[in-house]
Amino acid sequence: MKLPTFRGGIHPPDGKAMTARKEIEVFRPAGNLVYPMSQHIGAPCAPIVKKGDRVLAGQKIADSEAFVSSPVLSSVSGTVKEIGMRMTVSGGMDQCVVVENDGRYEYDAALLPHGDFRPLEAKECLRIIREAGIVGMGGATFPTHVKLSPPPGKKIRWVIVNGAECEPFLNCDNRLMLERTEPIVGGLEICMHLFPEAEGIIAIENNKPDAIACVQEEIARRGGNMKVVPHEVKYPQGAEKMLIYTVTGQEIPPGALPADVGCLVINVRTLFHIWTAIIDGVPVVDRVISVVGDAVETPKNFLAPLGTSVRELVDAAGGFTEEPAKILAGGPMMGISMRSIDVPVVKGTSGILALTARSARQLEESNCIRCGRCVTACPMGLLPSTLDRAVRLREYGEFETLGGMNCIECGSCTYVCPARRHLTQTCRDGKAGVMAARKKAPKTEGKGEKK
Ligand code: SF4
Numbered sequence: 170m171k172l173p174t175f176r177g178g179i180h181p182p183d184g185k186a187m188t189a190r191k192e193i194e195v196f197r198p199a200g201n202l203v204y205p206m207s208q209h210i211g212a213p214c215a216p217i218v219k220k221g222d223r224v225l226a227g228q229k230i231a232d233s234e235a236f237v238s239s240p241v242l243s244s245v246s247g248t249v250k251e252i253g254m255r256m257t258v259s260g261g262m263d264q265c266v267v268v269e270n271d272g273r274y275e276y277d278a279a280l281l282p283h284g285d286f287r288p289l290e291a292k293e294c295l296r297i298i299r300e301a302g303i304v305g306m307g308g309a310t311f312p313t314h315v316k317l318s319p320p321p322g323k324k325i326r327w328v329i330v331n332g333a334e335c336e337p338f339l340n341c342d343n344r345l346m347l348e349r350t351e352p353i354v355g356g357l358e359i360c361m362h363l364f365p366e367a368e369g370i371i372a373i374e375n376n377k378p379d380a381i382a383c384v385q386e387e388i389a390r391r392g393g394n395m396k397v398v399p400h401e402v403k404y405p406q407g408a409e410k411m412l413i414y415t416v417t418g419q420e421i422p423p424g425a426l427p428a429d430v431g432c433l434v435i436n437v438r439t440l441f442h443i444w445t446a447i448i449d450g451v452p453v454v455d456r457v458i459s460v461v462g463d464a465v466e467t468p469k470n471f472l473a474p475l476g477t478s479v480r481e482l483v484d485a486a487g488g489f490t491e492e493p494a495k496i497l498a499g500g501p502m503m504g505i506s507m508r509s510i511d512v513p514v515v516k517g518t519s520g521i522l523a524l525t526a527r528s529a530r531q532l533e534e535s536n537c538i539r540c541g542r543c544v545t546a547c548p549m550g551l552l553p554s555t556l557d558r559a560v561r562l563r564e565y566g567e568f569e570t571l572g573g574m575n576c577i578e579c580g581s582c583t584y585v586c587p588a589r590r591h592l593t594q595t596c597r598d599g600k601a602g603v604m605a606a607r608k609k610a611p612k613t614e615g616k617g618e619k620k
């Protein structure tokens with residue numbers, strides 16, 4: 170039977186065998202924990218603790234009054250050692266709260282388990298989700314209480330769970346579906362409680378038969394309007410627009426949101442946290458991270474407290490077999506190149522990928538040979554080679570006219586390009602160029618005039 174999928178896309182080697190069968194190991198860090206104030210999309214937080222304060226695991230240490238933001242919670246008990254600027258996984262600097270771990274993992278007694286979500290009103294569920302610091306744990310880091318609050322009048326018909334994990338090398342979501350099935354399906358039940366008229370769909374790539382079986386079994390046990398949709402293995406299947414098209418056939422017009430076509434997409438790890446926050450009273454204090462790549466001695470999947478040093482995790486995986494040519498936070502397609510591993514794990518860190526020079530494909534760019542492979546691969550129907558040319562000529566207006574702002578930065582065009590053109594990077598640069606030009610443009614429109 171032909172499985173559902175989307176147009177375009179690619180089939181890179183998945184590298185998943187390195188950690189697919191490795192059970193999640195609980196990691197306890199020895200060093201200090203570092204918590205950046207911007208671990209989410211939206212307004213950064215500000216510290217609400219000061220140097221010398223004693224903090225407990227699960228205690229809020231930073232927050233913001235903005236709606237689109239998410240608080241930061243301590244993942245250990247200990248003492249605030251410092252508040253200052255530190256490097257983050259992206260290589261940038263951010264204000265961070267540094268906590269000295271006392272190794273006791275004493276939890277904040279103010280964290281309340283609710284045991285059952287059914288008596289709770291939607292408003293109360295959203296409050297708990299916000300206070301628990303839950304964001305899109307697949308890497309998007311968009312605050313979940315905002316995502317679960319679609320604009321008035323938008324009817325949600327499908328709650329789609331992203332269990333695709335199409336990014337090569339990573340196995341966080343796969344292992345979670347196998348080892349924490351109950352809270353994931355339970356988390357979807359809570360979403361169904363918020364959107365009672367919606368159907369719950371868990372979309373999983375067909376290369377994870379064990380995860381599909383586990384989730385199907387749990388759904389059968391619970392009942393309710395939920396089902397699993399196995400789909401074709403293709404990158405970037407986990408991208409929001411591709412997933413929606415694959416499971417519902419709905420296309421999202423440029424500039425529109427999933428809620429405009431009745432959809433809400435949520436990652437499996439995010440569901441796990443929704444469940445543990447509401448049922449057990451445990452906020453986001455840790456996450457699963459795959460530490461992988463041919464430069465890692467013993468690739469593993471860890472459950473690590475947020476704020477843990479990436480270096481400690483690499484050491485726990487046996488260290489490097491040789492000096493890596495490339496280290497990425499995330500997978501090879503959408504991961505961020507890391508300048509240092511002396512940076513903390515944050516909410517969006519799904520993996521650390523360390524590659525040797527043999528596999529890092531460090532080839533120089535050459536001229537475009539007009540083969541058209543990037544066009545065929547682009548899941549958004551764009552012309553990456555033409556966009557690339559426009560950006561290099563700083564023709565940001567043309568980049569915008571050609572739809573460049575719709576690029577989802579999936580990396581498929583760069584992957585297939587035989588000339589090794591840095592097409593995804595030029596799209597990122599093009600989007601930044603358009604945004605900068607918009608900021609600079611004088612506001613000439615009159616009142617009530619449409620742009
Ligand atoms: S142009 Fe953007 S959306 Fe299209 S393949 Fe390249 S990175 Fe992906």
Ligand code: SF4
Pocket residue numbers: 536537538539540541542543544553554585586587588589590592
């Ligand atoms: S894949 Fe590379 S070489 Fe081929 S058309 Fe696109 S940019 Fe040019």
